[in-house]
Amino acid sequence: MKKYYEAAKIMFKTQLVYRFDVITGVVFSVFKIFLATVLWGAVFEKKGIVSGFTFHTMLTYYLITSFISQLDQSAAVGWQVSSDIRNGRFSKYMIRPIGIFRYFASQSAGSTAFLLFFNIFAAGVWIFLFQIDFTIISDLNLILAACIMIILGLLFMVQLHYFIGILAFKILDVTALMMMKENIVQFLTGALIPLALLPRAWVHAMTYFPFYYISYLPTMLLLGRNSGECVSGIMILVLWNIAFGIINTFTYKHLKSIYDGVGI
């Protein structure tokens, strides 16, 4: 366990080296809030409540989802794994006495831990700047459930990105897959619009998939809505994590045999 803790610690320190890039990344999250302000400002000019949201609860929704999205640094895992495979550098992980997935998951956790502080600070600044009437529930059980869901969601995203990364054994260039995934996941996690705005049948179908629970449901829980889905949400995320763990192990074992370690 200690070696994974060290991997996380190194990544935490690496973020300090690239602090300017990290900080600009956090600062640029303002664009999401600004987009929400302009778009929903125009929508709420004509209607006081949309799908149970007021203008301020909508802005709070975007603030929380943007905060959770910023914590997810797992895309770097997909890019790193695929690039190392393509360039023949992946052999270095194969010969080390480590679990490759656990190593990348630890690195991702290190980045997230570093960003946590900056994101909390940035969220405070955006609340002040956009004068958001920020209100979340005070029920500690629901807050805890939302936090568990966020952690499980982040773990699932690492698994997903690792899976796309190791597909590079087979298809070499996964850039298009990564970009498509980015667009689709943004929509499915509710980072673009609250899923409550979609047709009921769509939302019902989404509850069987993990994306619904990554940022949408935790945000809704913090806003005091959908509390009935809390336990089932955690269960579904745990199941998806187990399933993807098995898929990743199988895919890695199956595909690593075609890796020549030469690169292109």
Add this chain to the structure above:
Amino acid sequence: MSIKRQIKIIYMLMKMKLSKNMAFRFSFFGAFFADSTLFLIQLFMFSAIYSQVGSIGNWTKSQMILFIGTFSIINALAMTFFLFGLITIPEKIKSGELDLYITKPIPSLLYLSFESIDLGSFPLVFASIAIIFYAVSGMTVSITFLSVVGYIFLVILMTVLWYDLMVIIRTIPFFLIQASFIENLEGEVLTLCTKIPGTLFKGPFKILFLILLPYGLMATVPAQFFSGTLSMSGFVYAVALVVAFHAFTMFFWKFGLKHYKSASS
């Protein structure tokens, strides 16, 4: 250099790039698939919002779809012709690789712009046209020869504006070694302006996104023209702005080149 010769060079660069791209067939249509999902999801997003309200600002659902289709077609043209070439400029300045371009007997910016033509992105033009047709089918405007020609003209004009803005931003590394945050900023502003028409901005943001960094004009102006909501002064302003930006871009690039210090940049 004559336009005929420039087109000949672009054609040769395209042929060279095409043979290179064929080595990675899966990635050939990569950008097309990635951006198709982007605009498709945007359609879903706005359909969901319009299921709750009749209009956003003064934009009806059909007008918003036209806006998305217009941005999609401008994006497709940019990706096909110059985007992948221009994005490599900062790295080439930093590494000194630009030497190879400025010593060749063709204009360096022309070479850099069109060396990475991506024909795999071109099908996105057809997908965008399908979105535009879908939008127009829901509108009550009368389509005339003039409105179609004017729309195409404005789409080309706004593609030139995108080109100019890309070149200006990628000329900055001649003066600043580390300018990646400006490119990141460009990405964020572009994402913002693909999602909301420029007319929705208010106060100082209107000045920022319609004059200083006019990404807010790109899809807005052609979409407004086609739906008959663009005033004559709006049309003239758009044309004048692009002419001014293009002149500045050419000047700024030459000015930047004078400050290029080869590998020591």
